[in-house]
Amino acid sequence: MSEPARSTDAVLEVRGLEKHFGGLYALSGLDMEVRPGEIVSVIGPNGAGKSTLFNVITGIYEPDAGDIRYENVSIVGLRPHQVVKLGIARTFQNVRLFANMTILENAMVGQHCRSKGGVFGSIIRTPGIRAEEERIRERAKEALSFFGKRLSGYRLEQPAFSLSYANRRRLEMARALATDPKLLLLDEPTAGMNPRETLELRDHIVRMRDELGLTVIVIEHDMRVVKGVSDRVIACDYGQKIAEGTYDEVAHDERVVEAYLGTKATT
Amino acid sequence: MARRWIRIGVPAGIVTIFLALVGLIGGFTDVYLIGDQISFAALMMILPPFVAGLVAAAPRVEGGERLEKRIPEAAVTAAIAGAAAGATFALAVVLADWIGDERIRAVFINVTPQLMEFVTFGRATMVGALAVIAVSALAGLLGGVLRVAPASIRRPVTVAVIATLLFGFLQRVIPIALDQLSLERDWLYSPQFDGLTWIGAIVVAAVAAGISFLSTRFGTRLRGSVARIGGSGGPAISPVRLLAGAIALGLLIVAPLLLGSVISEVLGTVMVFALLGIGLNIVVGYAGLLDLGYVFFFALGAYSLALLTGATLNAFGIPPEPAISGSLNFYVAIPIVMVIAAASGLLVGAPVLRLRGDYLALVTLGLGEMVTVLVGSPWLVPLVGGPSGMRGITDAAIGGFGFRDPQRFYYLALAFVGLAAFMSWRLAASRIGRAWTAMREDEQTADAMGISTTRFKLLAFAIGGAIGSLGGALFAVKIGSLTPASFQVIVSIQVLGLVILGGMGSIPGVIVGALVLVGLPGLLREFEEYRFLAYGAAVVAIMVLRPQGLVPNVRRSRELQDEEQAQDEWAKAVEEGETPPDIASATGATT
Numbered sequence: 058m059s060e061p062a063r064s065t066d067a068v069l070e071v072r073g074l075e076k077h078f079g080g081l082y083a084l085s086g087l088d089m090e091v092r093p094g095e096i097v098s099v100i101g102p103n104g105a106g107k108s109t110l111f112n113v114i115t116g117i118y119e120p121d122a123g124d125i126r127y128e129n130v131s132i133v134g135l136r137p138h139q140v141v142k143l144g145i146a147r148t149f150q151n152v153r154l155f156a157n158m159t160i161l162e163n164a165m166v167g168q169h170c171r172s173k174g175g176v177f178g179s180i181i182r183t184p185g186i187r188a189e190e191e192r193i194r195e196r197a198k199e200a201l202s203f204f205g206k207r208l209s210g211y212r213l214e215q216p217a218f219s220l221s222y223a224n225r226r227r228l229e230m231a232r233a234l235a236t237d238p239k240l241l242l243l244d245e246p247t248a249g250m251n252p253r254e255t256l257e258l259r260d261h262i263v264r265m266r267d268e269l270g271l272t273v274i275v276i277e278h279d280m281r282v283v284k285g286v287s288d289r290v291i292a293c294d295y296g297q298k299i300a301e302g303t304y305d306e307v308a309h310d311e312r313v314v315e316a317y318l319g320t321k322a323t324t
Numbered sequence: 325m326a327r328r329w330i331r332i333g334v335p336a337g338i339v340t341i342f343l344a345l346v347g348l349i350g351g352f353t354d355v356y357l358i359g360d361q362i363s364f365a366a367l368m369m370i371l372p373p374f375v376a377g378l379v380a381a382a383p384r385v386e387g388g389e390r391l392e393k394r395i396p397e398a399a400v401t402a403a404i405a406g407a408a409a410g411a412t413f414a415l416a417v418v419l420a421d422w423i424g425d426e427r428i429r430a431v432f433i434n435v436t437p438q439l440m441e442f443v444t445f446g447r448a449t450m451v452g453a454l455a456v457i458a459v460s461a462l463a464g465l466l467g468g469v470l471r472v473a474p475a476s477i478r479r480p481v482t483v484a485v486i487a488t489l490l491f492g493f494l495q496r497v498i499p500i501a502l503d504q505l506s507l508e509r510d511w512l513y514s515p516q517f518d519g520l521t522w523i524g525a526i527v528v529a530a531v532a533a534g535i536s537f538l539s540t541r542f543g544t545r546l547r548g549s550v551a552r553i554g555g556s557g558g559p560a561i562s563p564v565r566l567l568a569g570a571i572a573l574g575l576l577i578v579a580p581l582l583l584g585s586v587i588s589e590v591l592g593t594v595m596v597f598a599l600l601g602i603g604l605n606i607v608v609g610y611a612g613l614l615d616l617g618y619v620f621f622f623a624l625g626a627y628s629l630a631l632l633t634g635a636t637l638n639a640f641g642i643p644p645e646p647a648i649s650g651s652l653n654f655y656v657a658i659p660i661v662m663v664i665a666a667a668s669g670l671l672v673g674a675p676v677l678r679l680r681g682d683y684l685a686l687v688t689l690g691l692g693e694m695v696t697v698l699v700g701s702p703w704l705v706p707l708v709g710g711p712s713g714m715r716g717i718t719d720a721a722i723g724g725f726g727f728r729d730p731q732r733f734y735y736l737a738l739a740f741v742g743l744a745a746f747m748s749w750r751l752a753a754s755r756i757g758r759a760w761t762a763m764r765e766d767e768q769t770a771d772a773m774g775i776s777t778t779r780f781k782l783l784a785f786a787i788g789g790a791i792g793s794l795g796g797a798l799f800a801v802k803i804g805s806l807t808p809a810s811f812q813v814i815v816s817i818q819v820l821g822l823v824i825l826g827g828m829g830s831i832p833g834v835i836v837g838a839l840v841l842v843g844l845p846g847l848l849r850e851f852e853e854y855r856f857l858a859y860g861a862a863v864v865a866i867m868v869l870r871p872q873g874l875v876p877n878v879r880r881s882r883e884l885q886d887e888e889q890a891q892d893e894w895a896k897a898v899e900e901g902e903t904p905p906d907i908a909s910a911t912g913a914t915t
Contacts, residue, residue: 136776155770169775
């Protein structure tokens with residue numbers, strides 16, 4: 058593992074991030090960097106602050122201290138929809154689709170921030186609006202086709218609630234892809250999937266980097282996935298980074314083992 | 325299980341007692357729907373046991389499985405439930421007779437001798453009570469059999485019964501139209517009893533059943549072919565719906581010509597409320613924001629139009645001209661009114677944006693109440709005339725052609741309804757409508773997917789407000805004078821009621837809701853005092869029985885009823901390795 062690059066080439070740079078909920082320190086001074094085209098896995102036991110990290114990056118929570126720089130600009134204090142517009146998209150740990158919208162509509166919502174049709178244009182349906190609507194539709198279909206036939210064809214017009222669990226997760230990722238992101242945050246993408254689906258998704262994450270050129274941060278508990286996709290692994294506990302490096306380095310780090318399995322009995 | 329009939333029958337009997345006590349039976353013994361046998365009072369007596377029968381025959385759900393009842397079992401259960409309802413009511417009748425109806429009358433003024441005679445069929449009390457039980461059991465039996473009958477029979481029969489009753493209710497509307505068309509009417513409506521003749525009733529029922537039968541039969545086939553042609557360009561509209569829509573539109577256009585000015589007057593009010601409904605539908609149905617203060621925009625539209633176009637103050641002792649009064653033409657003023665309303669929508673919306681659900685409802689309720697207080701306050705007397713209001717409002721004339729006349733007003737209002745419906749429809753199908761739907765489904769996720777929820781909530785408030793103000797402006801033109809009494813909080817509730825009744829998110833639903841909730845009570849004057857009872861009952865019934873509304877928005881209907889069915893069908897098809905059917909068309913057949 059080479060030295061972390063200078064801050065200027067990092068896509069995302071997190072410095073001294075803190076977030077408290079009452080007396081609970083979900084994040085206490087977390088530092089991390091993500092370079093373009095990297096897949097970084099964030100691991101750690103439950104309650105380590107991983108999801109809070111995502112929520113703070115995407116603007117759902119405002120940090121109590123610290124800075125988040127995306128492409129060298131601080132994004133602290135931006136609202137979630139502004140963060141998406143800059144190119145950071147995410148999925149949720151508990152799948153959150155628009156259940157009664159169709160699969161295509163779900164993906165089309167992703168394109169919302171890349172379009173700008175207004176009230177009067179939409180009522181009159183100007184040629185510009187029609188073209189934009191068509192573009193949104195095509196882009197959404199393209200995002201859905203990332204998962205092969207699973208989300209396309211006849212399924213496009215079906216409501217999202219009719220999908221199987223694994224397909225819901227895929228649709229959530231497709232919706233995030235439809236926002237044309239540069240940085241994608243995946244929160245436990247394989248949770249609840251069976252082993253075969255998990256392996257398939259592992260390949261998809263790699264494809265996101267290789268084919269779409271995305272930078273991906275993934276929170277994951279399944280170590281086979283972590284091992285299979287990660288360029289780098291960051292381990293957290295108690296809202297702090299406790300280890301960083303390749304999968305093998307982190308997996309054998311004493312502090313990581315301790316965080317997962319507890320301390321050795323002191324002699 | 326054995327006590328099921330008590331659980332269903334007794335409440336139904338109590339409903340009958342309630343209907344009798346509020347006067348819906350005793351006061352309507354001579355309002356005939358069909359011949360001189362089926363009066364409204366009789367309907368009120370038969371309906372509760374009939375519904376009890378329907379419910380009693382419903383399939384049981386055990387361990388997640390629906391157990392359909394066989395016809396004999398259903399018939400017996402339903403008859404017993406009906407009899408239980410009848411027995412409950414009969415008991416009350418006997419009790420009333422024993423106490424003496426003149427003593428009860430001191431408290432329940434509707435317990436008239438006429439009522440007592442009617443409910444005992446003019447016989448001795450005991451004989452009458454037994455007759456009540458027998459008739460109720462029969463009604464329950466019919467309900468039960470209808471419930472378990474195959475859909476191919478159930479649907480035409482239901483449609484036939486509802487159509488016949490509707491024709492019976494419209495006994496003061498349809499004959500006028502027939503006269504206007506110089507068609508023979510005596511075979512359909514009895515000149516003696518006002519209601520339908522038996523021959524007329526049979527003809528109406530047969531025609532309705534026939535139409536229902538044909539539309540189910542050929543509707544599905546047509547729908548299939550359209551779904552194939554339509555491809556993936558959005559949800560396909562079924563041709564049956566399209567045809568029904570075209571007929572309805574045709575009727576809306578010719579209605580005032582056929583029905584004369586008295587009924588056109590009512591229809592004009594219906595159109596004003598439809599306009600309000602279309603506006604509120606954007607806020608409640610599309611964006612999912614519960615606004616109970618919509619009267620605010622209604623009042624704003626009416627008063628700002630009056631001030632912009634000029635009006636005379638009614639208040640005593642001050643000069644007969646408002647302090648600030650324009651003399652703009654109606655059509656110049658309308659866009660200004662809408663802009664004012666949209667801006668006010670932003671003002672009203674901004675402070676309440678962070679609130680959700682119940683809290684939003686409460687705050688908007690308060691804001692709505694403020695407007696009544698404000699326009700009636702002494703402080704604003706010089707401007708809007710305070711409690712005594714204003715008169716002399718423009719009749720929206722185009723080159724001397726005024727629209728105060730009910731028939732002409734109706735067309736003016738219809739044009740605005742068409743315009744608002746068009747705007748609303750286009751918005752719903754756009755990027756903006758998608759953002760609203762996403763926001764309604766899950767606000768936080770919508771935000772995280774790039775939708776500025778603040779912006780789109782404000783937009784919903786502003787556009788909904790602008791359309792609502794149109795309703796207010798037209799209302800001012802219609803009656804030509806304004807007083808704060810027209811802008812009570814009940815207007816908000818009425819509009820919300822018709823949006824819910826019609827089916828949130830559905831534009832045709834809003835118009836049907838307005839016709840039912842505003843039109844019917846306006847046409848049936850003797851029911852005027854039961855208007856709010858009917859509102860309450862209708863809203864509760866809709867929420868329990870058909871939460872997707874009378875004419876549901878396609879998405880909502882999936883959401884609220886057909887969800888599981890559709891999912892099962894889909895899952896089954898996948899299991900069998902077929903191409904799963906298009907869910908929209910599969911559920912369309914049941915809506």
